[in-house]
Amino acid sequence: EAGVVQSPRYKIIEKKQPVAFWCNPISGHNTLYWYLQNLGQGPELLIRYENEEAVDDSQLPKDRFSAERLKGVDSTLKIQPAELGDSAVYLCASSLGGPSVTPGELFFGEGSRLTVL
Amino acid sequence: QQQVKQSPQSLIVQKGGISIINCAYENTAFDYFPWYQQFPGKGPALLIAIRPDVSEKKEGRFTISFNKSAKQFSLHIMDSQPGDSATYFCAASLRGSARQLTFGSGTQLTVLP
Numbered sequence A: 001e002a003g004v005v006q007s008p009r010y011k012i013i014e015k016k017q018p019v020a021f022w023c024n025p026i027s028g029h030n031t032l033y034w035y036l037q038n039l040g041q042g043p044e045l046l047i048r049y050e051n052e053e054a055v056d057d058s059q060l061p062k063d064r065f066s067a068e069r070l071k072g073v074d075s076t077l078k079i080q081p082a083e084l085g086d087s088a089v090y091l092c093a094s095s096l097g098g099p100s101v102t103p104g105e106l107f108f109g110e111g112s113r114l115t116v117l
Numbered sequence B: 001q002q003q004v005k006q007s008p009q010s011l012i013v014q015k016g017g018i019s020i021i022n023c024a025y026e027n028t029a030f031d032y033f034p035w036y037q038q039f040p041g042k043g044p045a046l047l048i049a050i051r052p053d054v055s056e057k058k059e060g061r062f063t064i065s066f067n068k069s070a071k072q073f074s075l076h077i078m079d080s081q082p083g084d085s086a087t088y089f090c091a092a093s094l095r096g097s098a099r100q101l102t103f104g105s106g107t108q109l110t111v112l113p
Helices: none
Strands: A006-007 A010-013 A019-024 A031-037 A044-050 A054-055 A065-068 A075-079 A088-095 A112-116 B004-007 B010-015 B019-025 B030-038 B045-050 B057-059 B061-067 B072-077 B085-093 B098-104 B107-112
Touching: A006 A088, A006 B085, A010 A019, A019 A112, A031 A054, A044 A065, A044 A075, A044 B098, A075 A088, B004 B085, B010 B019, B019 B085, B019 B107, B030 B061, B030 B098, B045 B057, B045 B061, B045 B072, B072 B085
Parallel strands: A010 A112, B010 B107
Antiparallel strands: A006 A019, A019 A075, A031 A044, A031 A088, A044 A054, A065 A075, A088 A112, B004 B019, B019 B072, B030 B045, B030 B085, B057 B061, B061 B072, B085 B098, B085 B107
């Protein structure tokens, strides 16, 4: 079974440029997450989707970040314009929905490493 | 209140030794405590997890010890192997929001051959 797929794996851009990351979750996983991981730190949640609905986006810097999950499957995270401090790894994760699911079991992709020059 | 504090930041252990990583939390509403393992260039992967109604959980060489009164939990890796070299993150989730994880800052473990 395929895991969570993210692209691109690496992206280098100049500051003030836009960038977009794409995530394809594990088939059947209703919940999708975008996490930010700075070097030497743990992942920090940016946004969580339950199907198409963003149920927690309180940590998403909405002035420059946006996300969408059309049709409740794939998701895109966009930054416009990018700043130097946005250099980090952007992780996508998915999990099964429903109360019977083992809590906390997230399946992560390999991440998209962004470098802003 | 939402933080999970992890120590040490880095750990070097000889092959065959015991690796111990500690985490502490403040929010008593946390009720699920997983550990994730991350290899370079990969995403974190669930290693083992515990609920606060038990004091210990063991899976192979990996054991979580949980001290509810002290609000601390730790990961013990017995007979550490070079293949265990990775970054380990503790995490916690709130009662009623099981998939909303708060991660610690990570421990980079190096097991020397």
